[in-house]
Amino acid sequence: MQRERVDVGNALVRKGFEKDDRHHHMFYYRTVIGKKTAVRTRTSHSGKTLDSVLLGQMAKQCKLTMADFLQLVDCSLSREAFEERILLK
Numbered sequence: 001m002q003r004e005r006v007d008v009g010n011a012l013v014r015k016g017f018e019k020d021d022r023h024h025h026m027f028y029y030r031t032v033i034g035k036k037t038a039v040r041t042r043t044s045h046s047g048k049t050l051d052s053v054l055l056g057q058m059a060k061q062c063k064l065t066m067a068d069f070l071q072l073v074d075c076s077l078s079r080e081a082f083e084e085r086i087l088l089k
Contacts, residue, residue, distance in 0.1 A: 002049045003073060008058070009043055011073045015082060017041075029062075031083055039063060039086055062086070 009027070013019055017027040029039040041061040043050065050058070052066075059069030063086045071077035 001052050001055070001070070003055060003070075005043050005048055005050050008050055008055075008073050011075060012041070014075070015072055015079050029086075032079065037086065 009019065009025060012027045016032065017029050020026040020028065025043040025045065027041050027043075029037045031037060039062055041058045043058070044054070055069065056066050059066045062069055062072070064072065064082075068077060068082075068085060072082055
């Protein structure tokens with residue numbers, strides 16, 4: 001399973017992550033009410049696709065299982081459901 005790097009980045013921004021291009025396309029998550037969290041991930045500058053290893057690492061950084069992370073990226077996991085999952089951990 002692979003995903004396009006650009007598609008993953010765009011999906012994260014739509015779900016409330018803020019993009020910071022200073023270091024390898026870093027993404028920081030802010031809650032719906034604007035509170036900054038410790039949840040963050042990054043994508044590489046190289047390559048157009050992210051393989052399952054990289055997606056797994058991103059899932060772990062986002063405190064999600066691989067299945068949940070793919071749902072987040074594919075937009076079947078809502079922002080509210082994502083927040084419930086990360087705030088319970």
